[in-house]
Amino acid sequence: MFTTRQTLQRSALMAIGVLALTGSPALAENYVFSDMGRLSDLSTSYYTRGINNLGQVIAETSDGHASVWSNGSWTNLPALPGYTHTAQDINDTGQVSGSGSPTGVDASVAMRWDSLSSQPTALTGLIPLDVTQTLLPFDAGMTINNHGTVAGRVWTPAGGFNAALWQPGSTVLTELGGLGGQYTLIYNHSINDAGLAAGNGQTTNGEALRGIAWDNGGPPQLLALLPGGTNNEGDGINNLGQIVGSANNGAFDDNGDINVPVLWNSVTDQPTLLGTLGGARGMAIGINDNGQIVGWSEALDGKAHLTLWDDGQIIDLNQFIPADLIAAGWHIYDDPFGESSIQTSDFLDINNHGVIISTLYQGDFASTLPLMLTPVPVPAAVWLFGSGLVGLAGLARRRMQSTH
16 A cells, blocks of 8 residues: 555656656646636627737727737727727737728728727728718728738628738738639738738639738739649748648538648648548648647547647647636537638637637627637646645655654
8 A cells, every 4th residue: 555655756756757758838738728817707708819929919809899918908909989990910019900890880991000009090992981882891901910011801892802911001002813703811810021921712703712822912822732622721821931721632521621721831832731630620720930830620529629730749729628617618619610711710829939819608609708828838847747746745744754
């Protein structure tokens, strides 16, 4: 029979051994969950959209504000009088891209905040915002790089979206070329500091959806397909020019195409399969400058799980959602079909420190909760866990000795 001291020492050694064998900055023991202070007040829903390398998080709220998490608290960004706002991305200097809508009007214009304390600036689209007219814009600034270049979308007079670019300090629109279809779109976290942007466009007559890259406003460059595939998406980019997204290989089921997560190491590269958590579908939506990729993949339970691809590992991030929140009905958007295309997916981002943000929902999506996962370096986790248990063993030994 083991003594208390022996049992605790064995537990410490076993824990250190398990962490040493399985540990990496991405494994289960090494992420800390945060609700970013919102669990105590669910009166307003926060929908996270992006995180910069300072740890500042941008979100849009259910009451029409663009909001930022900075220094441990949420603050609404300045708004134009009579407007509601959305925020979509934030760069390392605190500039924000998003949109603004006149209250009660079904229209929007692209916006850029040049600081967290400045009024937003409206960015020119193809259609002026004139509420006396029937033709109105539905524009948005979806992503912003560290130079202040905004990329996004603008509504066309013919009806449809074109990809758009606004240079630093300018409100003048540069239209980006498409593939002949009605919709060409750029989403969050999709322009790097070199001015390379990634997105998606319909081909003529909407026959296919193809991933596209534009180099500093140049012509569209198609991303390579998987063998047998007809569709793909370019959904995120880093400063190395690596692009992530989803693609199909011709397989489909009753729900439609089976998209899988892929990586292009350059615009001209062939797609690399990233793999899933055992299910058929998935997509990659964000990649940092260290090559860590986040997205969703279908697991064996038939649901989409938050997923990290890191140095050849596929890690299920759902394991870091606290059990008490799951018991209370909190969950990610877990439809595997919806989470396999950026057109229907939720939002997810990762910064260069490996901090990940997304959103949890309760029940039938009536309430939301920000989700932040902060990595704990393996050596520190191993040392702290091991030394803590060894310390407990010493404490137990002293207590046992004091009773004799």
